[in-house]
Amino acid sequence: MAGVRLSTKGDYGVRALIELALHEGECPVQRAEIAARRQIPESYLDHLLAQLRRDGFVRSTRGPGGGHELARPSAEVRLLDVLESLEGSLAPLACLEDGEDHSEQHVICGQQWVWREIYDAMRLRLAAVTLAELLARDRERQRRLAPSYSI
Amino acid sequence: MAGVRLSTKGDYGVRALIELALHEGECPVQRAEIAARRQIPESYLDHLLAQLRRDGFVRSTRGPGGGHELARPSAEVRLLDVLESLEGSLAPLACLEDGEDHSEQHVICGQQWVWREIYDAMRLRLAAVTLAELLARDRERQRRLAPSYSI
DNA sequence: ACAATGTCGACCTATTTAGTCGACAATTCG
DNA sequence: CGAATTGTCGACTAAATAGGTCGACATTGT
Numbered sequence: 001m002a003g004v005r006l007s008t009k010g011d012y013g014v015r016a017l018i019e020l021a022l023h024e025g026e027c028p029v030q031r032a033e034i035a036a037r038r039q040i041p042e043s044y045l046d047h048l049l050a051q052l053r054r055d056g057f058v059r060s061t062r063g064p065g066g067g068h069e070l071a072r073p074s075a076e077v078r079l080l081d082v083l084e085s086l087e088g089s090l091a092p093l094a095c096l097e098d099g100e101d102h103s104e105q106h107v108i109c110g111q112q113w114v115w116r117e118i119y120d121a122m123r124l125r126l127a128a129v130t131l132a133e134l135l136a137r138d139r140e141r142q143r144r145l146a147p148s149y150s151i
Numbered sequence: 152m153a154g155v156r157l158s159t160k161g162d163y164g165v166r167a168l169i170e171l172a173l174h175e176g177e178c179p180v181q182r183a184e185i186a187a188r189r190q191i192p193e194s195y196l197d198h199l200l201a202q203l204r205r206d207g208f209v210r211s212t213r214g215p216g217g218g219h220e221l222a223r224p225s226a227e228v229r230l231l232d233v234l235e236s237l238e239g240s241l242a243p244l245a246c247l248e249d250g251e252d253h254s255e256q257h258v259i260c261g262q263q264w265v266w267r268e269i270y271d272a273m274r275l276r277l278a279a280v281t282l283a284e285l286l287a288r289d290r291e292r293q294r295r296l297a298p299s300y301s302i
Numbered sequence: 303a304c305a306a307t308g309t310c311g312a313c314c315t316a317t318t319t320a321g322t323c324g325a326c327a328a329t330t331c332g
Numbered sequence: 333c334g335a336a337t338t339g340t341c342g343a344c345t346a347a348a349t350a351g352g353t354c355g356a357c358a359t360t361g362t
Contacts, residue, residue, distance in 0.1 A: 004155050004156055004243050005155055005156045005243055006243055006244050006266070007349090007350065007351085008350075008351065008352095009350090009351090011244070011260060011262075014261055014262050015259065015260075015261055018261045030306095030307075030308090031307080031308075032307095038259065039259055041351080041352065041353085043352075043353055043354075044351065044352055044353085046308085046309080046310085047310095047351095047352090049308090049309095050309075050310080053309095060307095060308060060309085061307085061308080061359090061360085062306085062307055062308045062309080062358070062359040062360055063305095063306065063307055063308080063359055063360025063361055064305070064306045064307065064360070064361050064362075065306085065307085065360085065361065066306075066307045066308060066359085066360075066361090067307075067308085068308085079262065079265065092155050092156055092157055093157050093162070108166065108189065108190055109162060109166075110165055110166055110169045110285050110288070110289045111162075111165050111230065111280075111285060113288060114230065114276065114277065114280050115157070117276065118272075118273050118276055118277075121269075121272060122269050122273070125265065125268065125269055126265065126269075129262075129265050134261050134262060137261070137264060138261045158318090158319065158320085159319080159320065159321090160319090160320090181337095181338070181339090182338080182339075183338095192320080192321065192322085194321075194322055194323075195320065195321055195322085197339085197340075197341085198320095198321090198341095200339090200340095201340075201341080204340095211338095211339060211340085212328090212329080212338085212339080213327070213328045213329055213330095213337085213338050213339045213340080214328055214329025214330050214331095214336095214337060214338055214339080215329070215330050215331075215336070215337045215338065216329085216330070216337085216338085217328085217329070217330090217337075217338045217339060218338075218339085219339085
């Protein structure tokens with residue numbers, strides 16, 4: 001329920017959302033396509049989509065023509081919220097966990113104060129990044145990597 | 152070998168070093184005393200001290216009157232280095248690991264750029280904190296928690 | 303009806319974490 | 333010297349987490 005060493009959940013999950021953002025406003029994208037285009041194990045992706053659905057980032061529809069799409073505009077989805085949905089708290093120390101006794105910090109942890117600074121800065125930065133921005137950066141990189149055919 | 156979710160190693164290890172800093176210039180401190188005063192499992196502490204010794208933070212002497220002491224002045228020991236000794240790389244994403252192919256970043260990871268920013272800032276901050284400062288803060292907190300007998 | 307798709311939970315394996323333990327080495331002191 | 337004290341090192345283990353797979357089932361378009 002805690003920790004910033006991003007696991008594959010955070011990585012895969014964000015990849016999947018970027019893929020959904022890429023198709024924003026179009027028809028739903030299927031699990032198989034997301035998995036293939038972003039190199040995610042298909043049956044594992046299931047769990048990530050389930051979590052993102054629970055937390056209101058994704059809407060899914062069944063049956064032929066079904067698939068997954070963003071439940072909210074990509075410009076309004078903050079990376080911080082997505083990651084906290086997928087990974088749980090991002091606190092680098094257990095004693096910084098949300099809901100901990102904050103008034104009188106753990107008596108013994110000698111480095112808590114530095115990590116609190118770092119944690120706060122990290123959350124601020126992650127809150128400032130939207131899915132739309134992630135998509136834009138992703139597109140830009142794709143462009144750099146796959147140069148246009150017409151020189 | 153990677154990850155910033157501090158494990159107990161980083162926590163315990165730094166506690167132990169703070170205790171050593173507290174006795175800087177005095178005779179060596181024994182494993183049992185460090186463990187008791189900083190609430191660390193004694194036999195586990197062994198491993199942490201071994202690592203810190205390997206990386207030149209601690210010097211140990213055997214026999215009666217033996218124990219452990221700082222190998223370098225506490226003011227010259229950076230928290231960043233201590234943590235990297237105990238935890239390995241602190242990179243929040245595998246693709247940011249030192250020694251990774253940095254020129255052409257992992258093609259698929261869509262959030263690498265944010266995490267690189269955060270990682271760099273984090274390392275800068277951790278590099279600016281010395282063991283001496285950790286000790287000073289620790290003392291200050293002890294003082295706040297255990298008010299002096301003379302009001 | 304049936305094919306395409308998503309949903310959900312049980313299950314599994316490898317790795318990491320957080321230790322414990324015991325044999326051994328070095329050192330001091332009497 | 334020899335006994336007591338302290339550190340050193342490696343093998344071992346238990347529990348948790350990571351990273352999945354799989355199969356039964358639900359829903360929906362044609």
